[in-house]
Amino acid sequence: MQQSREKPLAPLPPIAVVGRGRVGTALARSAAANGVELTQAGRDDLDERLRSAEVALLCVPDAEIAAACASAVAVGPRLRFVGHTSGATTLAALADAADAGIATFSLHPLQTVPDGEADLVGSPAAVAGSGEEALRLAWSLATTLGLTPFEVPEESRAAYHAAASMASNFLVALEESAAELLASAGVEDARGLLAPLVLRTAANWAERGEGALTGPIARGDEETVAAHLEALVREAPELEPLYRALAERTASLAAGRAGATR
Numbered sequence: 001m002q003q004s005r006e007k008p009l010a011p012l013p014p015i016a017v018v019g020r021g022r023v024g025t026a027l028a029r030s031a032a033a034n035g036v037e038l039t040q041a042g043r044d045d046l047d048e049r050l051r052s053a054e055v056a057l058l059c060v061p062d063a064e065i066a067a068a069c070a071s072a073v074a075v076g077p078r079l080r081f082v083g084h085t086s087g088a089t090t091l092a093a094l095a096d097a098a099d100a101g102i103a104t105f106s107l108h109p110l111q112t113v114p115d116g117e118a119d120l121v122g123s124p125a126a127v128a129g130s131g132e133e134a135l136r137l138a139w140s141l142a143t144t145l146g147l148t149p150f151e152v153p154e155e156s157r158a159a160y161h162a163a164a165s166m167a168s169n170f171l172v173a174l175e176e177s178a179a180e181l182l183a184s185a186g187v188e189d190a191r192g193l194l195a196p197l198v199l200r201t202a203a204n205w206a207e208r209g210e211g212a213l214t215g216p217i218a219r220g221d222e223e224t225v226a227a228h229l230e231a232l233v234r235e236a237p238e239l240e241p242l243y244r245a246l247a248e249r250t251a252s253l254a255a256g257r258a259g260a261t262r
Helices: 002-006 022-033 046-050 062-075 091-099 132-144 154-184 190-212 222-235 237-260
Strands: 015-018 038-041 055-058 081-084 103-109 124-129 148-151
Touching (some): 091 103, 124 132, 222 237
Parallel strands (some): 015 055
C-alpha cells in the first residue's frame, strides 16, 4: 500500500462530516485550522449537507454507524466515499455504501477527545480503505487535517482499540482511584499533588518504556507492598483486587527487565 501514501489526493473532494458531537466538531476545527473546506451535518440537515458531498465521514457512535451509512447513501447522490471514525469497528459496518458501489474507509484519531475543543493536530490516526483509492483518500484526509496516518489490519481493529482504551481510559480510572485513596488518607488536593508524578511518569514511559519502572515492586521490597495491601484493606478494600492485579503485572515487567540485563 506504499503507493497510496505517495500519491495523495489533491485537492480533496467535497467533504461532509456527519455528526456534531465531540469527534465531528474536533475534526471540523482541525479542518479549519489547516485550510480544509468541509461541511458539518446533523440529522436535521443531512439531505441539504450531503447534496454536493463526494465524501461522507460518519462521526457517530459505533452502534449508529450502519444506520448513518444507510441514511447518507440514500440522500447523497454524488457520494464516492463513505468513512467512519470508529477505532474498533471494521469497514463491514459500511456495507450499504459498498453495496451501492461506493468506496469505504475509516479514520480514527488516536487521541483522547473529551470535548469538541480537543486539538487533534499532530495526533496519530488509524486508517483503512476498501481499496487503493479509498486508502489513498483516508491517508490524504488524515495528512491534510494535520494527523499522522498509520494502517491497522481489519482483523486487528478490536485489539488496536483495546490498547488505546487501556492507555487512555484505564489511566484515568487508575489515577482517579489513586486520588480517592490519597483523599481518604486525609490529604487535600489529591489530583493536584499527584498530577506532576503522573505526567513525569508518562514522559519517562514514552522515553524508556518498561525501563521507567521504579518503586517497591521493581526493587523487590515485599514488606512495603504488604503494608500497601494492609492499608488498602483498611481504607479502600474495593481497590485491593486492582492493586493485586497491577502488582502482578508490574512484577512480571520488572522480572523481564532484570532478566534482559543479565
